[in-house]
């Protein structure tokens with residue numbers, strides 16, 4: 001693999017052949033392999049028709065997938081005007097802190113801006129300080145929203 005800092009990192013739309021490395025990267029990061037889940041995600045985000053405002057982007061270095069980001073525009077959900085949501089971003093631990101997460105996020109923002117969206121939102125676990133540091137470094141601030149949950153078992 002080329003060092004990510006060499007600048008030889010390409011960002012492009014995910015293809016079916018990227019699914020195996022994405023599944024492997026997710027399994028490495030989360031400790032769980034979820035093939036059926038990723039197949040569904042690829043059908044929804046990787047094969048979205050133009051104009052559907054869904055993006056599944058990968059970062060490729062030295063011919064290998066080293067990171068990905070997934071997001072979409074949601075219209076009028078939670079009572080808010082159309083806005084971009086980022087669902088997941090993951091960078092291969094071997095090439096972190098080399099600007100790849102920043103490039104993926106920036107590519108997603110460009111695509112969303114092109115779709116006319118002016119706000120990007122995401123949700124994160126309150127104790128995930130790594131992802132919080134990353135999002136804060138990119139300009140993300142606490143939103144005027146409160147996530148709620150309850151036990152319905």
Ligand SMILES: CC(C)(COP(=O)(O)OP(=O)(O)OC[C@H]1O[C@@H](n2cnc3c(N)ncnc32)[C@H](O)[C@@H]1OP(=O)(O)O)[C@@H](O)C(=O)NCCC(=O)NCCS
Pocket residue numbers: 029087088089090091092095096097098099100101102103128130131133134135137
């Ligand atoms: C968070 C993550 C996406 C960052 O990707 P990355 O390619 O390493 O990020 P970048 O190199 O673009 O870093 C940008 C900034 O983020 C912050 N940052 C990145 N890694 C950091 C770390 N380990 N500690 C503190 N801040 C960090 C820094 O402010 C950094 O800017 P700097 O290099 O000028 O200090 C990556 O670490 C990752 O995939 N982590 C696991 C993500 C996860 O939990 N995903 C599931 C939920 S979405």
